[in-house]
Amino acid sequence: MTGILEGRVAIVTGAGRGLGRAHALELARQGARVVVNDLGTSGAGAGTSAGPAEEVVAEIRAAGGEAVANGADVADFAAAEALVHQAVATFGALDVLVNNAGFVRDRMLVNTSEEEWDAVIRVHLKGHFAPLRFAGAYWRQEAKAGRPRAARIVNTSSGAGLQGSVGQGTYSAAKAGIAGLTLVAAEELAPYGVTVNAIAPSARTRMTEGPFAATMAAPAEGFDRMDPANVSPVVAWLASEDSGDVTGRVVEIEGGRICLEDGWRHGPVAELDTRWNAADVGPAVRDLIKASPAPERPYGAR
Known part of the structure; x- marks a missing residue:
């Protein structure tokens, strides 16, 4: 297998099914040696199984690639550290971390336990932070030892985290946190040669089987816009050395559509040389709202 990731070593979390599986297969197809991480839980996070990760490893090897399985809980600090160590011990280095693992437990806010x-x-959120923390520490160590790597982190946010999604308040909060974490990590890890970006994918997976099942269904014929494999070429490029000038970005992908998200930024300002009178705040804020574009409404809003 040769491609834009030839010779690079990658970890993909949650890679036993859905988007993670598609990412692992594409990264391997592009020449990466892959640590396939998956705890093997249900779509709601119940149970464990080594099967999904091992099946993806077998698929990569059957196609001529190199891969090993890992069954770590990526939100466990010790397990996340061991995951990074496994990549280095097995393949001699680490170049790419794709944070993808997750599950959903959809509820309206007032029903959420x-x-x-x-x-x-x-x-x-913790399942993104823990592997990122230990991969980042490894790359800092390598840079300080005079062995800097063209390292890449690709996080997984969501339209739910960027625009919100009715009935998915917890998931939306977690994915918004990942977008914020991406911005900070991009700045903090830049001195060590590491870029950090996030994707906001739209695809048919176990996590979209519920409220979005109708829009995610595979067409009888023609281009399947919701195939998870559509997202993975963007992940592969973000994982490549060629993407070194891109960091701190969130890229939305659906089918053949790539959209660069435009996150929070300073807008219109009203300013006094003294403290505001509470009665004057309302008119000032309403004037600012009139001067600003309307925010996008959450997915599922009526």
């Missing part, structure tokens, strides 16, 4: 909130925030 504490356990559901904690579980979703943990797997998405």
Whole structure:
């Protein structure tokens, strides 16, 4: 297998099914040696199984690539550290981290339990931070030792985290946090040669089987816009050395459409040389709203 990732070593989390599986296969097809991480849980995060990760490894090897399986819980610090160590011990280095693992427990806010909130925030947000933290520490160490690498991190946010999604408040909060984490990590890791970007994919996976099933269905014929494999070439390019001038960005992908997200930025300003009187704030804010574009409404808004 040769391609734009020839000779590079990648970790893909949550790579046993759906988007993660498609990413692992595409990265391997482009020449990367891949650590296929998957805990093997259900779509709601229940249970574990080594099967999904091992099946993807077998598929990569059957196509002539190199891959190993990892069953770590990426939100566990010790397991995340061991995951990074496995990549280095097995393949001699680490160049790419694709953070993808996650699950959903959709609820309206007033019906969401504490356990559901904690579980979703943990797997998405902490499950991004823990591998990023240890991969980043490895690349900092390499840079300080005079062995800088053209390292890449690709995080997975979502339109739910950028525009919001009714019935997915917890998931939306976690994915918004990932977008913010991406911006900070891009700045902090830049001195070590690391770029950090995020994708906001739209694809047919176990996580979209519920509220979006109708729009995600595969067509009887023609281009399947919701095939997870449509997203993976963008991930592969972001993982390549060629993407070194791109960092701190969120890229939305659906089918053959690539959209560069335009996140929070300073807008119109009203300013006094003294403290505001509370009664004057309303008119000032309404004038600012009139001078600003209307925000996009959350997915599912009526």
